[in-house]
Amino acid sequence: MLDKICRNIQKKSLKERFLLVIGILFFLTYLVLGLFIIFMKNFPLDMSASYRLVFGVLLIVYAAIRFVRIINDNKD
Template sequence: MLNNILNNIKKKSLKERFLLVLGILFFLLYLVLGLFIIFMKNFPLAMQPIYRIAFGLLLIAYASFRFFRIINDNND
């Protein structure tokens, strides 16, 4: 499986590889931001904890969606 992914990456053009790296970067950004919002005790915005957790989970769900899109696009 990993060998197949690496072969697909090598076959991509420079532009496609750049977009892949950019997609992974934004996936990690949304994931870390969601975790940061959930677990930060001194959150700078006045939000109730339930809304803060819901917003963090929404960001993590969006990160998961982006991750699966990256995986599906990489299989092509």
């Protein structure tokens, strides 16, 4: 399967590969930001723990949605 993905990436134009890399970077950014918000003890904004948890989970869910879209766009 990984071999198929690698061949598919090589078929893409330079612009499509660039957009794929940017999409992966933003997926990782949202995922890490969500985890930081949930687990950071000295969070700089004055938010209660429950709001931080909800906000972090929303960011992680959004990252998962972006990941699914990247995978679906890569199957073309």
